[in-house]
Amino acid sequence: MDGDASQPDRVSRPSGRSGGGRDGSGKRVGIREIAQRAEVSTATVSMVLNQNPKITEATRQRVLRVIHELDYRPNRQAQALSSKYTRMLGVLLPTLRHAVADPYFGEVLSGIVDRAAKRGHKVMLENVKPDFIKTRQHVELFERRYVDGVCCVGFADRVPFLRELVDEGYAAIAVNSVFDDLEVDHVVCDYRGGAEQVMTCLTQLGHSQVGLIHGSPDVATQRMVMEVFAERTGCGGGEGPAACMVDGLFTERGGADAAAELLQRQPDLTAIFAGNDKMALGALHYAQHQGMRVPDDLSIVGFDDIPHTAFVTPALTTIHTPLYEVGALSADRLIERIRGKTGPVSEVLPTHLVLRESTSIARPARAS
Amino acid sequence: MDGDASQPDRVSRPSGRSGGGRDGSGKRVGIREIAQRAEVSTATVSMVLNQNPKITEATRQRVLRVIHELDYRPNRQAQALSSKYTRMLGVLLPTLRHAVADPYFGEVLSGIVDRAAKRGHKVMLENVKPDFIKTRQHVELFERRYVDGVCCVGFADRVPFLRELVDEGYAAIAVNSVFDDLEVDHVVCDYRGGAEQVMTCLTQLGHSQVGLIHGSPDVATQRMVMEVFAERTGCGGGEGPAACMVDGLFTERGGADAAAELLQRQPDLTAIFAGNDKMALGALHYAQHQGMRVPDDLSIVGFDDIPHTAFVTPALTTIHTPLYEVGALSADRLIERIRGKTGPVSEVLPTHLVLRESTSIARPARAS
DNA sequence: GAACGATGGTAAATTGTTTAACCATCATGT
DNA sequence: ACATGATGGTTAAACAATTTACCATCGTTC
Numbered sequence: 001m002d003g004d005a006s007q008p009d010r011v012s013r014p015s016g017r018s019g020g021g022r023d024g025s026g027k028r029v030g031i032r033e034i035a036q037r038a039e040v041s042t043a044t045v046s047m048v049l050n051q052n053p054k055i056t057e058a059t060r061q062r063v064l065r066v067i068h069e070l071d072y073r074p075n076r077q078a079q080a081l082s083s084k085y086t087r088m089l090g091v092l093l094p095t096l097r098h099a100v101a102d103p104y105f106g107e108v109l110s111g112i113v114d115r116a117a118k119r120g121h122k123v124m125l126e127n128v129k130p131d132f133i134k135t136r137q138h139v140e141l142f143e144r145r146y147v148d149g150v151c152c153v154g155f156a157d158r159v160p161f162l163r164e165l166v167d168e169g170y171a172a173i174a175v176n177s178v179f180d181d182l183e184v185d186h187v188v189c190d191y192r193g194g195a196e197q198v199m200t201c202l203t204q205l206g207h208s209q210v211g212l213i214h215g216s217p218d219v220a221t222q223r224m225v226m227e228v229f230a231e232r233t234g235c236g237g238g239e240g241p242a243a244c245m246v247d248g249l250f251t252e253r254g255g256a257d258a259a260a261e262l263l264q265r266q267p268d269l270t271a272i273f274a275g276n277d278k279m280a281l282g283a284l285h286y287a288q289h290q291g292m293r294v295p296d297d298l299s300i301v302g303f304d305d306i307p308h309t310a311f312v313t314p315a316l317t318t319i320h321t322p323l324y325e326v327g328a329l330s331a332d333r334l335i336e337r338i339r340g341k342t343g344p345v346s347e348v349l350p351t352h353l354v355l356r357e358s359t360s361i362a363r364p365a366r367a368s
Numbered sequence: 369m370d371g372d373a374s375q376p377d378r379v380s381r382p383s384g385r386s387g388g389g390r391d392g393s394g395k396r397v398g399i400r401e402i403a404q405r406a407e408v409s410t411a412t413v414s415m416v417l418n419q420n421p422k423i424t425e426a427t428r429q430r431v432l433r434v435i436h437e438l439d440y441r442p443n444r445q446a447q448a449l450s451s452k453y454t455r456m457l458g459v460l461l462p463t464l465r466h467a468v469a470d471p472y473f474g475e476v477l478s479g480i481v482d483r484a485a486k487r488g489h490k491v492m493l494e495n496v497k498p499d500f501i502k503t504r505q506h507v508e509l510f511e512r513r514y515v516d517g518v519c520c521v522g523f524a525d526r527v528p529f530l531r532e533l534v535d536e537g538y539a540a541i542a543v544n545s546v547f548d549d550l551e552v553d554h555v556v557c558d559y560r561g562g563a564e565q566v567m568t569c570l571t572q573l574g575h576s577q578v579g580l581i582h583g584s585p586d587v588a589t590q591r592m593v594m595e596v597f598a599e600r601t602g603c604g605g606g607e608g609p610a611a612c613m614v615d616g617l618f619t620e621r622g623g624a625d626a627a628a629e630l631l632q633r634q635p636d637l638t639a640i641f642a643g644n645d646k647m648a649l650g651a652l653h654y655a656q657h658q659g660m661r662v663p664d665d666l667s668i669v670g671f672d673d674i675p676h677t678a679f680v681t682p683a684l685t686t687i688h689t690p691l692y693e694v695g696a697l698s699a700d701r702l703i704e705r706i707r708g709k710t711g712p713v714s715e716v717l718p719t720h721l722v723l724r725e726s727t728s729i730a731r732p733a734r735a736s
Numbered sequence: 737g738a739a740c741g742a743t744g745g746t747a748a749a750t751t752g753t754t755t756a757a758c759c760a761t762c763a764t765g766t
Numbered sequence: 767a768c769a770t771g772a773t774g775g776t777t778a779a780a781c782a783a784t785t786t787a788c789c790a791t792c793g794t795t796c
Binding site: 400410 | 781783786
């Protein structure tokens with residue numbers, strides 16, 4: 001998939017295992033034994049391991065043969081110690097417990113882990129609780145040489161630790177989030193574009209009274225959705241709280257409550273747009289519970305296209321966000337940055353509308 | 369929480385940062401500089417770091433002061449290289465992509481990460497795909513000294529790699545799973561007990577026609593549920609497939625399909641017991657979709673008590689499994705095993721019934 | 737006062753790689 | 767014939783800790 005020569009020391013499995021890479025006396029075999037048996041220096045072996053082109057094909061083969069014979073595997077700690085890199089990526093997640101349980105994070109995390117593995121890197125997980133920052137674990141990660149770089153997933157604006165890392169010159173990337181007052185590498189889905197598509201779709205279906213359930217406005221991507229919504233509806237652009245939008249806290253429960261609030265404020269609402277699928281599902285649940293028919297009485301649109309949305313009845317119309325790819329690309333870009341590639345990274349991946357069953361033409365406006 | 373002196377080298381943050389642990393010339397400060405400035409040997413500093421009681425309180429303080437002044441942080445790779453331990457745990461998950469999206473794994477994983485952190489360990493994530501085994505990454509994890517031990521979460525019976533690890537003498541623990549033909553440390557919830565409670569509850573409510581939606585019979589914990597179910601209902605103990613139980617594949621979709629199958633086979637069913645909550649939710653969804661009233665027409669019981677179950681309508685009666693604790697305890701036991709504690713580990717954590725709204729007294733049997 | 741064991745510390749070896757600097761050897765251009 | 771530049775390696779010094787002997791000192795005990 002990528003012609004990337006970035007798995008230096010992965011050597012294919014030897015045919016005859018001789019006890020898991022130990023020599024006769026039971027001691028682990030090291031680079032020295034290989035060098036000895038192949039009648040070369042350890043430097044040469046190291047260069048073979050790292051595919052240094054300086055080495056002739058002939059000697060390369062000779063060394064490789066011995067490596068296979070002795071089932072030699074380089075010690076990662078030693079490699080990390082003497083080389084500049086640990087080949088370990090950190091993934092920072094807030095409140096891991098609930099984050100990991102979310103399909104959203106599952107996709108992103110898988111993308112990161114898979115791509116990192118493909119590039120010869122491992123991934124370490126960190127649960128970022130307030131205590132984590134307070135004890136300065138985030139810099140410790142770098143200063144103690146645990147990792148070469150970190151992926152930050154799911155943080156809201158007020159995370160000073162990210163700024164600190166960037167300032168110190170450590171490699172960090174924001175995964176599917178942006179921070180407008182901070183220049184940090186990031187890979188995000190096109191939330192703005194997605195929101196536009198939703199609004200266009202709803203408009204075409206004749207919906208003029210639309211409510212928005214957004215996640216925390218501390219999250220820049222949610223603000224984008226709010227902005228687009230405000231531009232398109234003319235409601236909510238101002239300073240104070242607007243009648244047409246309610247915070248759904250990113251959760252199903254919150255989405256349900258927000259839907260209740262919206263419908264109470266504006267009973268003539270014909271459509272609800274939610275900033276993520278969980279909130280949309282909550283709204284759907286609430287509406288059905290209230291005896292409303294979706295989509296006949298109320299159209300609902302989500303955001304993210306988590307797997308579950310296709311299963312629920314009616315299947316949810318939503319915006320597909322390529323979260324797995326976001327994770328994968330983040331890992332790629334982070335690794336490049338680690339390897340010294342400079343220049344700001346700012347990738348925006350396209351989103352698209354997935355039209356399913358939870359949307360339809362607006363019901364005629366109630367006679368007033 | 370634990371009086372465990374197992375975070376040797378975490379030193380509290382220095383007051384005056386002098387540039388992130390670098391000396392005047394911009395070079396990272398090492399144990400040598402500390403030793404020099406404190407007028408002791410590097411061995412002494414190392415011993416202070418590792419809380420070796422051999423060191424006098426007076427010198428300990430002197431060294432500590434210098435450590436704080438210079439903002440020194442020991443290099444983890446070097447520590448790992450020269451000591452016997454990496455202080456890294458691996459977590460092996462099958463098909464990470466979907467696994468992580470599951471609240472089940474979220475809880476377990478959080479438990480592992482939190483407890484590991486508390487014990488001064490980091491956690492590495494591995495996505496176990498067929499290729500992972502084929503390229504023998506599982507042994508590489510140990511032989512290349514990536515990890516000291518691994519937690520295996522969510523694997524079915526036929527995972528030869530676990531046996532191999534155990535045979536080679538590597539530290540591994542099965543998290544919430546058991547393998548009856550393999551003696552490996554494990555920490556599990558009491559599935560048998562949970563199933564008994566469910567059956568007792570249903571019996572008391574007067575349900576005599578109960579169907580079971582189980583997960584893959586390749587998973588020992590599901591087999592336990594199946595066995596208890598068979599004992600209590602007298603159905604399904606034999607060899608061939610029984611009318612009263614269907615495989616729900618652990619998914620919502622599968623649960624829905626299984627419910628359809630069960631109800632078609634036995635229209636007089638008054639209750640369905642599912643081996644996990646997702647399948648139960650699928651069954652619930654199907655039943656409601658068919659116009660059945662839950663719990664009036666059909667009682668449904670799940671297993672695991674994932675957060676979502678409390679939110680759905682009707683809220684699901686289920687068995688609470690302490691998954692976070694399972695993860696945490698697994699990390700504990702694994703670390704103990706790594707440190708040389710021998711003897712098989714076999715912890716069974718109690719489960720309990722959470723009675724919510726999806727169960728009620730059985731509807732009267734249809735007049736035949 | 738000599739022998740002895742504890743106490744608190746040190747010097748030096750060890751861990752297993754990478755890498756910078758150096759060095760033959762050989763083909764090439766002048 | 768000779769300086770020149772690649773080519774393909776080697777030597778030895780990092781890398782940054784831990785750990786194993788070993789050692790001096792001191793307080794006891796007989």
